[in-house]
Amino acid sequence: MKFANLMSTGGEWLRGEGPHHQIVISSRVRLARNLKQRAFPGWAKKAERTSVLELIKPRVEELPEMQDSFSELLQDLSALEKQVLVERHLISREHAAKSVGSAVIMNRRQTLSIMINEEDHLRMQSIRSGLQLKSAFKLVDKVDSTLESKLDFAY
Secondary structure (H helix, E strand, C coil), X not given: CCHHXXXXXXXXXHHCCCCCCCCCCEEEEEEEECECXXXXXXXXXXXXXXXXXXXXXXXXXXXXXXXXXEEEEHHHCCHHHHHHHHXXXXXXXXXXXXXXXXXXXXXXXXXXXXXXXXXXXXXXXXEEECCCHHHHHHHHHHHHHHHHCCCCECC
């Protein structure tokens, strides 16, 4: 999916149609994971961050939840594109400041966003309209469990 396509459709959570949307704007669940025997992104040199990115990115892209996803290296996004993603809560301000060795992958509905090499190797989040914490958690938990079988997470 191209950035223009992503922007032509508002994220599901922006529609304000979820349960109890009059009171709760959105529900977000975020989970962070790191890989064993790898330096944290803030400590890692460019080559290490790139190596982690090359390990994680294809595994995220092949998830069923990421069919027809938006997947981009941060170094290839303009400052304006990064700002739009921050404003839609799809990436953090800290992640927008990153470049080489970092990426973002999100599903078409913009309910699932995964940041690679932010403060952690992997930051997975689901954001839903209204009060939908259980469904947001279920989605992130499912993705986490699948990736856990493909990557060597540190605990």
